[in-house]
Amino acid sequence: MLLDPELHYLDNAATTMVDPEIAGAIHEALLKDWANPSSLYEPAVETHEALTTARGQIARTLGCQAKDLYFTSCGSESNNLAVQGLAMARKNWGSKIVVSGFEHPSVQRPIRALKDRGFEVVEILPEADGHLDVAKLAAEVDKNTVLVSCMAVNNETGTLQDIAALSTAVKAKNSRCAVHVDAVQAWLRIPIDPKKWKNVDTLSVSGHKVHAPKGIGALFIRDSVRQTLCPPYLGGHQERGLRPGTENTPYIVGLGLAAAKGAKNLSDRNAHIRALNAQLRTGLEELAQQAPITLNSPADAVPEVLNFSTNCVNSQTFIEYLSGRHIYISGGSACDKGEPSHTLMAMGAPDLAVRTALRVSFCGDNTPEDVQALLDGLKDGLKELQHI
Numbered sequence: 001m002l003l004d005p006e007l008h009y010l011d012n013a014a015t016t017m018v019d020p021e022i023a024g025a026i027h028e029a030l031l032k033d034w035a036n037p038s039s040l041y042e043p044a045v046e047t048h049e050a051l052t053t054a055r056g057q058i059a060r061t062l063g064c065q066a067k068d069l070y071f072t073s074c075g076s077e078s079n080n081l082a083v084q085g086l087a088m089a090r091k092n093w094g095s096k097i098v099v100s101g102f103e104h105p106s107v108q109r110p111i112r113a114l115k116d117r118g119f120e121v122v123e124i125l126p127e128a129d130g131h132l133d134v135a136k137l138a139a140e141v142d143k144n145t146v147l148v149s150c151m152a153v154n155n156e157t158g159t160l161q162d163i164a165a166l167s168t169a170v171k172a173k174n175s176r177c178a179v180h181v182d183a184v185q186a187w188l189r190i191p192i193d194p195k196k197w198k199n200v201d202t203l204s205v206s207g208h209k210v211h212a213p214k215g216i217g218a219l220f221i222r223d224s225v226r227q228t229l230c231p232p233y234l235g236g237h238q239e240r241g242l243r244p245g246t247e248n249t250p251y252i253v254g255l256g257l258a259a260a261k262g263a264k265n266l267s268d269r270n271a272h273i274r275a276l277n278a279q280l281r282t283g284l285e286e287l288a289q290q291a292p293i294t295l296n297s298p299a300d301a302v303p304e305v306l307n308f309s310t311n312c313v314n315s316q317t318f319i320e321y322l323s324g325r326h327i328y329i330s331g332g333s334a335c336d337k338g339e340p341s342h343t344l345m346a347m348g349a350p351d352l353a354v355r356t357a358l359r360v361s362f363c364g365d366n367t368p369e370d371v372q373a374l375l376d377g378l379k380d381g382l383k384e385l386q387h388i
Helices: 020-032 042-062 075-089 105-116 134-139 163-173 249-264 266-287 315-323 342-346 351-355 368-385
Strands: 069-072 096-100 120-124 145-151 178-182 202-206 217-221 305-309 357-361
Touching: 020 249, 042 069, 042 202, 042 249, 069 075, 075 105, 075 145, 075 178, 075 202, 075 217, 096 105, 105 120, 105 145, 105 178, 134 163, 145 163, 163 178, 249 266, 266 305, 266 368, 305 351, 315 357, 315 368, 342 351, 351 357
Parallel strands: 096 120, 096 145, 145 178, 178 202
Antiparallel strands: 069 217, 202 217, 305 357
16 A cells, blocks of 8 residues: 555554545445435435444454444544533433543533533543553442443553453442443554443544545444434434434445455454564664663554653654655644643653654554564664754
8 A cells, every 4th residue: 555665654543545546436436326325216226335334344343233333533532522412412311521640631521511511521541551450440430430431452552451340340339330431542453352342332434544544433322222312413313313414325324334344354463563663662672772762652552652751852753854864753643733642741761852752653464574673763863853
């Protein structure tokens, strides 16, 4: 997919390049599935069938029924819809929300807005390695708790949370409490086991993290909580009345194909990316003789993400330096627009580590040559930039 060998794109947690096959399927759907899927004549029925096929493709990767999957414009919308919809529907009997201290802004900010509307919000900070203490979180859940939200894979460090244990512990304390999971960075990277995750009520995914375009996402809503979710939008009957508006059929087709391709190649892809991650970790260990480099991603993080700090060169300075060599990485979440990492701060990382943090994020198309180009760029940059 990366046609230019001189370009080394290593910021896939921010967005992925669109797969040409997926782009082709979208182009075909733009011309073929042009009808409104809510209409009753033959072209519309065919368009509706394309939606049904895509819904089934995505549902299979989540181990859920197709009817429990709702299309949205992105992961951020899915998170907003779930967090606000679940909390507001339960405000007649409870007002407490428990959330991890390192959520994506699309969860963090809606919850803070709910706090302004009278909800009590308790944030559970991660341990120094980025993992949540499940017992500590569960201890905050009581009969007044309406919602617990936790991302499955942290977008800045790749830290994997024990969603099965967390959701089970929450339901044991309060069976009426809803559990939302931001799975944007987890989907098609780790297996989502429907039996182990049976206590998860809502779960969000996004297309542009898996080689589909920006502007398409989905939200799983367990049927048992569907009627206890207060939709923020009013309009037509689309998506069972939860997300009114004519569906974006071509992008939904693309999302379905991304799901099918991602699930088919998951094992081989993960093995390939683990090797790239190991190559980078080894190279950083060697560079640690040149600069006080520290790893912020734990050893058991998903291999797609590796976060580290140089502890000597400002993040943005290094990012610009590497960009001049056509090597593209980030300092953290793209949604934070260069702000210091709230995840690393929540983990208690030193200020210098936060200010010099760099995030590398892989996809299946990356190569050992990409990693070597990055390591060479880091080596040269450490020599040049430490003296600026």
